[in-house]
Amino acid sequence: MKDPYLFQHKHILSIEQLSPADIFHIFDTATSFKEISNRPVKKVPTLKGKTIINFFFEPSTRTRLSFEIAAKRMSADTFNISASTSSAQKGETLIDTALNLEAMNPDIIIIRHGSSGAPALLTRYVNAGIINAGDGTHEHPSQALLDMMTVQEHKGTIEGLKVAIVGDIAHSRVAHSDILGFSKMGADVRVAGPATFMPPHIDTLGATVCSSVAEAITDADVVMALRIQKERQDDPLIPSLREYAQFYGINKSILRHARPDALIMHPGPINRGVEMNPDVADGSGSVILEQVTNGVAIRMALLYLIMGTQGV
Amino acid sequence: MKDPYLFQHKHILSIEQLSPADIFHIFDTATSFKEISNRPVKKVPTLKGKTIINFFFEPSTRTRLSFEIAAKRMSADTFNISASTSSAQKGETLIDTALNLEAMNPDIIIIRHGSSGAPALLTRYVNAGIINAGDGTHEHPSQALLDMMTVQEHKGTIEGLKVAIVGDIAHSRVAHSDILGFSKMGADVRVAGPATFMPPHIDTLGATVCSSVAEAITDADVVMALRIQKERQDDPLIPSLREYAQFYGINKSILRHARPDALIMHPGPINRGVEMNPDVADGSGSVILEQVTNGVAIRMALLYLIMGTQGV
Amino acid sequence: MKDPYLFQHKHILSIEQLSPADIFHIFDTATSFKEISNRPVKKVPTLKGKTIINFFFEPSTRTRLSFEIAAKRMSADTFNISASTSSAQKGETLIDTALNLEAMNPDIIIIRHGSSGAPALLTRYVNAGIINAGDGTHEHPSQALLDMMTVQEHKGTIEGLKVAIVGDIAHSRVAHSDILGFSKMGADVRVAGPATFMPPHIDTLGATVCSSVAEAITDADVVMALRIQKERQDDPLIPSLREYAQFYGINKSILRHARPDALIMHPGPINRGVEMNPDVADGSGSVILEQVTNGVAIRMALLYLIMGTQGV
Numbered sequence: 001m002k003d004p005y006l007f008q009h010k011h012i013l014s015i016e017q018l019s020p021a022d023i024f025h026i027f028d029t030a031t032s033f034k035e036i037s038n039r040p041v042k043k044v045p046t047l048k049g050k051t052i053i054n055f056f057f058e059p060s061t062r063t064r065l066s067f068e069i070a071a072k073r074m075s076a077d078t079f080n081i082s083a084s085t086s087s088a089q090k091g092e093t094l095i096d097t098a099l100n101l102e103a104m105n106p107d108i109i110i111i112r113h114g115s116s117g118a119p120a121l122l123t124r125y126v127n128a129g130i131i132n133a134g135d136g137t138h139e140h141p142s143q144a145l146l147d148m149m150t151v152q153e154h155k156g157t158i159e160g161l162k163v164a165i166v167g168d169i170a171h172s173r174v175a176h177s178d179i180l181g182f183s184k185m186g187a188d189v190r191v192a193g194p195a196t197f198m199p200p201h202i203d204t205l206g207a208t209v210c211s212s213v214a215e216a217i218t219d220a221d222v223v224m225a226l227r228i229q230k231e232r233q234d235d236p237l238i239p240s241l242r243e244y245a246q247f248y249g250i251n252k253s254i255l256r257h258a259r260p261d262a263l264i265m266h267p268g269p270i271n272r273g274v275e276m277n278p279d280v281a282d283g284s285g286s287v288i289l290e291q292v293t294n295g296v297a298i299r300m301a302l303l304y305l306i307m308g309t310q311g312v
Numbered sequence: 313m314k315d316p317y318l319f320q321h322k323h324i325l326s327i328e329q330l331s332p333a334d335i336f337h338i339f340d341t342a343t344s345f346k347e348i349s350n351r352p353v354k355k356v357p358t359l360k361g362k363t364i365i366n367f368f369f370e371p372s373t374r375t376r377l378s379f380e381i382a383a384k385r386m387s388a389d390t391f392n393i394s395a396s397t398s399s400a401q402k403g404e405t406l407i408d409t410a411l412n413l414e415a416m417n418p419d420i421i422i423i424r425h426g427s428s429g430a431p432a433l434l435t436r437y438v439n440a441g442i443i444n445a446g447d448g449t450h451e452h453p454s455q456a457l458l459d460m461m462t463v464q465e466h467k468g469t470i471e472g473l474k475v476a477i478v479g480d481i482a483h484s485r486v487a488h489s490d491i492l493g494f495s496k497m498g499a500d501v502r503v504a505g506p507a508t509f510m511p512p513h514i515d516t517l518g519a520t521v522c523s524s525v526a527e528a529i530t531d532a533d534v535v536m537a538l539r540i541q542k543e544r545q546d547d548p549l550i551p552s553l554r555e556y557a558q559f560y561g562i563n564k565s566i567l568r569h570a571r572p573d574a575l576i577m578h579p580g581p582i583n584r585g586v587e588m589n590p591d592v593a594d595g596s597g598s599v600i601l602e603q604v605t606n607g608v609a610i611r612m613a614l615l616y617l618i619m620g621t622q623g624v
Numbered sequence: 625m626k627d628p629y630l631f632q633h634k635h636i637l638s639i640e641q642l643s644p645a646d647i648f649h650i651f652d653t654a655t656s657f658k659e660i661s662n663r664p665v666k667k668v669p670t671l672k673g674k675t676i677i678n679f680f681f682e683p684s685t686r687t688r689l690s691f692e693i694a695a696k697r698m699s700a701d702t703f704n705i706s707a708s709t710s711s712a713q714k715g716e717t718l719i720d721t722a723l724n725l726e727a728m729n730p731d732i733i734i735i736r737h738g739s740s741g742a743p744a745l746l747t748r749y750v751n752a753g754i755i756n757a758g759d760g761t762h763e764h765p766s767q768a769l770l771d772m773m774t775v776q777e778h779k780g781t782i783e784g785l786k787v788a789i790v791g792d793i794a795h796s797r798v799a800h801s802d803i804l805g806f807s808k809m810g811a812d813v814r815v816a817g818p819a820t821f822m823p824p825h826i827d828t829l830g831a832t833v834c835s836s837v838a839e840a841i842t843d844a845d846v847v848m849a850l851r852i853q854k855e856r857q858d859d860p861l862i863p864s865l866r867e868y869a870q871f872y873g874i875n876k877s878i879l880r881h882a883r884p885d886a887l888i889m890h891p892g893p894i895n896r897g898v899e900m901n902p903d904v905a906d907g908s909g910s911v912i913l914e915q916v917t918n919g920v921a922i923r924m925a926l927l928y929l930i931m932g933t934q935g936v
Contacts, residue, residue: 037417041361043389049665051693061393062412069363069416072389077667077696081685092893100686100892103916104693105661268412269404292415349729353673355701373705374724381675381728384701580724581716604727 010309011123011130012302014139015181023185027149029301036073037296046304047076050107057083057113062268063133067110070299094118095125102126108303129306137171142302143267144177146295148185150287151222154263159186164217166192166248167226167275170199174267175226179205192216193248194238213254220258224265225250225275241274251277263287322621323435323442324614326451327493335497339461341613348385349608358616359388362419369395369425374580375445379422382611406430407437414438420615441618449483454614455579456489458607460497462599463534466575471498476529478504478560479538479587482511486579487538491517504528505560506550525566532570536577537562537587553586563589575599634933635747635754636926638763639805647809651773653925654918660697661920670928671700674731681707681737686892687757691734694923718742719749726750732927753930761795766926767891768801770919772809774911775846778887783810788841790816790872791850791899794823798891799850803829816840817872818862837878844882848889849874849899865898875901887911
């Protein structure tokens with residue numbers, strides 16, 4: 001007789017740490033929480049009296065807000081700290097800052113940090129549960145979970161699907177988490193992008209590198225465009241946005257290669273006309289806003305599940 | 313038999329949209345909520361489980377705080393987003409940002425934006441109720457409502473009163489909303505200010521343009537000074553603050569033209585000694601701080617009333 | 625027969641205002657609240673429906689967060705205002721800003737301000753209770769209370785202890801509050817630091833000025849290092865951080881002069897290797913993180929006690 005499944009992760013640092021059983025369990029939990037956000041009274045007492053700190057070293061609206069909404073809908077007390085107001089600028093080390101937060105007895109610390117591995121580092125020093133909300137170019141696990149949940153809802157399964165990811169694969173923690181996650185769940189993941197955006201050894205993550213967008217999205221069930229970081233536009237890695245849009249932008253024409261029922265995804269915020277054309281972003285296959293809605297549900301599930309591992 | 317009154321505004325974008333019956337109903341609702349803020353326990357469960365987002369593209373302390381206090385005293389969950397941390401700087405369009413917020417199922421979005429019409433634009437895209445907390449030089453309806461409520465409380469009526477508004481009429485959304493509101497409620501509104509601050513066709517809003525402050529405030533029941541935006545002082549529209557104070561500042565001397573029981577009003581923050589002298593701001597006729605107190609009550613009423621139009 | 629003790633402070637502006645009986649009562653109250661932060665449900669309804677405003681004119685993470693956590697664990701509604709978003713930049717006076725806050729019926733305003741005496745000034749204008757969270761170089765009473773509580777917990781008493789404070793005595797509000805507090809509770813307080821950091825007439829606060837760190841910490845029961853403000857490093861008051869560390873940094877070697885069971889304290893954030901070496905900060909005598917934990921408990925006690933003086 002098989003042991004009953006038990007979610008055992010005290011921290012959510014990466015997709016890499018999760019098994020398919022974990023991921024299915026997170027989907028199931030998120031699905032059950034999803035309807036709370038559609039109620040007139042969007043609030044359950046599940047995490048009442050829990051202290052949840054949003055600790056963001058990089059600016060973020062949607063991820064921070066998504067976690068904060070998730071936490072408050074479960075009645076937790078939430079606290080926001082951003083790097084610009086934190087002790088970091090006073091010369092304190094990350095570990096000291098974390099130990100100081102820990103001394104105030106938080107239950108969960110959600111951290112976004114520019115350095116890959118920062119959230120993992122903290123788990124060695126604090127008792128609070130840590131959720132990685134994006135670390136450097138490493139991972140952004142809650143994003144990949146909401147992406148996968150959205151595909152699972154529409155297609156009924158991830159296994160056997162063809163998933164194309166287009167853009168800056170090398171510098172995107174979203175891409176890394178998605179490649180790991182979709183591969184782990186049995187999808188065939190293909191990536192395409194400018195050579196300067198393609199990391200060496202990407203195949204070790206589980207993706208097939210394609211030499212053109214057309215090749216990557218041929219027969220694809222899912223087409224995901226990554227965000228071009230326009231704010232880093234002086235970056236010499238791409239010659240121009242116009243050229244990028246021409247060769248790597250997702251538009252109606254290139255989509256003829258994909259399956260007619262392909263899901264169109266983007267982690268947001270979108271640069272319309274650069275990595276994706278408006279008629280695609282707003283078209284019938286687009287599930288971009290469902291990704292956002294599922295984001296709140298996934299984060300409610302993560303908060304709930306890791307609290308469950310802390311005992312009471 | 314007359315139909316019973318029903319508040320039917322899902323959004324509060326302007327004074328222009330409101331009828332006198334609406335405005336009276338908002339006053340009545342605000343009056344009933346006002347006493348909550350004087351209780352030892354300043355909290356009612358009315359909006360428990362509602363998600364209210366303060367979305368401010370321009371810095372604001374008092375308006376944001378007033379809405380946040382109003383929301384929390386009604387037990388809503390509140391979330392603050394400011395432009396400096398929002399996706400706006402990442403190149404996302406306002407509509408995309410709004411659609412992303414919408415995907416997290418907020419009940420009400422309170423927005424302040426530098427562009428006139430931005431809140432109205434959003435109502436075409438989101439299901440949440442929208443409250444305009446100031447848009448460009450267009451309107452700031454909750455401010456005019458709290459101004460009118462304060463006058464109504466003191467004078468018993470607005471109809472037939474003489475209301476003088478002094479200052480930068482052209483660039484003030486407060487002035488626009490107040491002119492529309494007081495006129496609609498039957499007051500005789502007169503405006504005065506430097507010619508560079510006087511918009512063309514101001515009479516179409518319902519105000520009489522006067523050539524001097526003395527003329528505007530003669531026999532006035534209400535004297536309202538607008539704020540000079542000192543932070544835009546390099547603005548060549550006024551030659552100097554000293555000269556402005558001399559010709560347009562409200563002081564005891566000029567007030568001899570008004571009625572002895574005239575109410576002194578200012579939307580704040582005050583530049584003491586510029587648009588208003590301290591002895592006037594702190595004098596017996598001043599209701600400036602009552603405006604602030606009524607602001608919380610008006611915003612509680614608006615949140616409550618527009619939630620009521622959403623069904624359950 | 626002696627009158628029963630009654631806490632009568634409506635505001636907490638300084639250690640100077642508190643009697644030893646007040647301080648003992650704050651300790652007792654904080655101790656009773658401390659266990660709330662260790663519960664699975666870290667929340668009591670004590671301050672439900674109270675409005676508490678954190679009004680910070682200087683950046684702060686830990687003090688602001690500590691007060692916010694304290695308030696929310698007692699179910700108060702909390703609001704954060706920082707100087708960068710406040711009306712201060714619009715030219716409003718501090719008193720006008722405070723009166724505007726007051727008009728929104730807050731119960732308690734917690735203020736940090738760069739000017740010594742700013743919190744005291746506000747008490748003359750507002751009805752809300754005021755807590756000084758640090759004003760200029762004057763006082764930071766909640767910090768001294770949490771420092772003293774930590775010593776009291778470990779040593780059972782403060783009376784008769786030798787307490788050494790090392791660093792920038794002249795510019796540190798923490799030092800001023802600690803000198804006043806520990807002296808008041810019967811400790812023998814000695815201070816050491818560069819001559820440029822030693823204010824004249826420091827003895828009038830109750831401390832003995834020592835000519836070297838070794839002298840100050842000889843037989844000390846408590847060794848507290850103050851923070852060097854690295855961000856003001858262009859300050860010519862110290863020749864270099866390296867030299868400061870050599871002569872005034874707390875390290876294992878200098879600690880041989882102190883009692884073997886001496887408590888090591890620091891108000892944080894620490895500049896490791898400057899005012900304190902890592903082996904000391906992380907050593908067996910260090911109670912630095914307990915200070916942080918007690919900070920939440922002390923602030924819960926202060927909020928509770930001053931609310932108790934407001935009647936109901």
